[in-house]
Amino acid sequence: MTPLPDCxxxxxxxxxxxxxxxxCCPVxxxxxxxxxxxxxxxxxxxxGRVNSLWRYAETLPLSAPSVSLGEGRTPLVPLKDGLSAKLDFLLPTLSFKDRGAVxxxxxxxxxxxxxVIADSSGNAGTAIAAYCARAGLPCTVFVPEGTSPKKLEQITAHGARVEVVPGGRExxxxxxxxxxxxxxxxxxxxVFNPYFLHGTKTYVHxxxxxxxxxxxxxxxxxxxxxxxxxGASLAVSELHTAGLIDRRPALYAVQAAAVAPLAHAWDEGAADLVGDTPAAATLAEGIAIPHPPRARQILRAVRDSGGGFLTVTEDQIVHAQRDLASQGLYVETTGAACWAAVRDGALGERTAVVPLCGAGAKTGTARP
Structure with missing residues (x-):
């Protein structure tokens, strides 16, 4: 067994x-x-390699997995006008969080x-619960009140204990x-453990x-x-440093207009969060984070890539979810946010890929 790299x-x-x-950092x-x-x-x-994210073994800090559920290698399908979608809602627990959870x-x-403990608004907790079940590890997941009942059902089905915490995600x-x-x-x-990021980066690989x-x-x-x-930023850097790509793609980050602390900081030209963003209700519950701990890193990664931030309204999310469903892709409302941001030409004629991160069965169909 190879030594683990330090944090x-x-x-x-x-x-x-x-x-x-x-x-976390002890200081x-x-x-x-x-x-x-x-x-x-x-x-x-x-x-000829294994048909999962473990095919990129050289890029992963852990080798010889024993808890894999075959995660990764999700389909890439065209949508329209140079825009494609990667179907990460087809991962084992129906969200992209499996990439890091494993x-x-x-x-x-x-x-x-x-x-093992975790905190989550639903998808990360479900993924951690599933892989802990696979590993035979006892697991407790802390969730905010108001978490989707379907997600709570999925977490408990894997044998994890759920602790519902009064208040919001934080x-x-x-x-x-x-x-x-x-x-x-x-x-x-x-959020705090970097191994998760080295799992999510396989999306870009x-x-x-x-x-x-x-x-x-x-x-x-x-x-x-x-x-x-x-994770995407890590993978782009790895591929570019190795000479396997000659151009880095621009990274565009999407937030719900109702809770958009990073987009606000971006608009202000700031290197970190600006002011205090209150928690608010949004259909994109999975990205409603008022104070992301890695804010500085996120802003820097977007800036270094030549990308930017886009925000979407609740109506845009509803219509995007319905539009995707009409094309055979039923995703949760958070997963529809990226399509809401780009489907009407916000990126011009550039080619782009959006992730469809979670299945619609987790939250149901949004109402206007």
Whole structure:
């Protein structure tokens, strides 16, 4: 078994051994990054490999998975006018969060905790619960009140314990972080733990392979805590550094207008969040994060890529979900946000891919 790379704090450089249960920087309490700079394999060497995200083994900080559910390798389908969709709602637990959850469960299995905890508005918790069930690890998921009953049903079906926390998404995160201080607890945080980002980055490695060794001009992603966007940024950097692409795509981040702290900071030209964004109701519940801990990293990644931010209204989300359903793709409202942002030509004539991140069966059809 290969040694695990250490973590470090991107804010102050503090190093944290991966084989500890530390989930954040002990100095500033911020999220961690991984001291890991892999070289992806060339396109021709991928033929015949396992048909899951583990085919990109050279880019992953863990090898020889034991908890895989065959995650990854989701279809890429054209929509219209150079815009395509990657169907990540077809992953085992019906959301893209499986890409990162399998890495966290594999890491937890190697560390041998007394229990695993997570916080979530639904999809991440479902994914962590499923992969902990696969690994035989006890799991507790902290969720905010008002979480979709269908998502709660899915979490408990995997044998996880659900703790409903009064308040919103940040209240659930606070409760989980307090519980994470208990001895022998592994906090499977999809925000603070960098292993999750190294799982989500496989989304872009798959795009690169499916497009014959290139990437679209634009990669569009929904952003709340930014785990898919930051994973995409990692993969683009890996492919470019290895000389496997000669042009980096622009990263465009989509937020709901009702809760758009990052888009507001972007409009202000700021390097970090500006002011205080209150929690608010939105159909895009999965990205309704008023204070994302990795805000500085997200803003920098978008800026460095030459991309930008787009916001969508509730009406736009409703119509986008219906439009996708009319094309045979039934996705949850958060997953429809990216299509809402670009379907009417916001990107001009550039080629782009949007992720359809979660299945419509998780939340049902939105009403105007």
């Amino acid at each position: 470090f704090c991107p804010a102050d450089g503090t190093r944290v051994p991966t084989d500890s249960f530390a989930w 500033c309490r911020g999220p961690l990054d991984l001291d890991f700079a892999p070289t992806p394999a060339p396109l021709k060497s991928l033929a 890495l966290l469960a594999e890491l937890a299995l190697r560390l041998g905790p007394r229990r 209240a659930a995160a606070g409760a989980a972080r307090a519980a994470a201080e208990e001895t022998g607890t592994f906090y499977a945080s999809h 798959e795009l690169w392979e499916d497009l014959g060794g290139r990437l679209p001009e634009v990669v569009v992603v929904p952003v709340g805590n930014g785990t898919l966007l930051l």
